[in-house]
Amino acid sequence: MLLIKIVVGLCLVLLLAVCELNAAEKQEREARVKRGDPPKNSAAPSWVKNDGWLSKIKWRNGDNCTSWTTRLFDTKYGNGNYAKGPDNEYNKTQKDCVRGGLAIQRE
Ligand SMILES: *[C@@H]1O[C@H](CO)[C@@H](O)[C@H](O)[C@H]1NC(C)=O
Numbered sequence: 001m002l003l004i005k006i007v008v009g010l011c012l013v014l015l016l017a018v019c020e021l022n023a024a025e026k027q028e029r030e031a032r033v034k035r036g037d038p039p040k041n042s043a044a045p046s047w048v049k050n051d052g053w054l055s056k057i058k059w060r061n062g063d064n065c066t067s068w069t070t071r072l073f074d075t076k077y078g079n080g081n082y083a084k085g086p087d088n089e090y091n092k093t094q095k096d097c098v099r100g101g102l103a104i105q106r107e
Pocket residue numbers: 062063064065066067
């Protein structure tokens with residue numbers, strides 16, 4: 001009985017620690033987005049960050065990083081005129097967006 005209580009207690013402590021870690025990470029990401037800082041190890045091409053695209057391609061209601069990145073690349077290169085596989089600009093930009101590093105403006 002005591003053993004069960006100890007195990008359950010330990011599990012709760014572990015769960016709380018994990019939750020706190022996630023919350024801190026989320027807070028850090030939100031602060032970074034507010035400041036408009038690129039993420040650590042930002043991989044998106046520099047034109048995305050430097051050529052005004054983040055204010056031009058605005059974040060719309062119902063957007064996610066895939067739909068936003070697709071709209072950005074469709075606008076720059078023409079519809080579907082770019083590679084989407086691993087390790088290309090599209091992929092890296094979408095990843096940076098997910099990691100919260102692109103200061104995308106909102107409509
Ligand atoms: C992103 O949005 C598109 C279009 O609304 C939707 O089809 C897709 O499932 C969404 N993807 C994610 C990861 O939510």
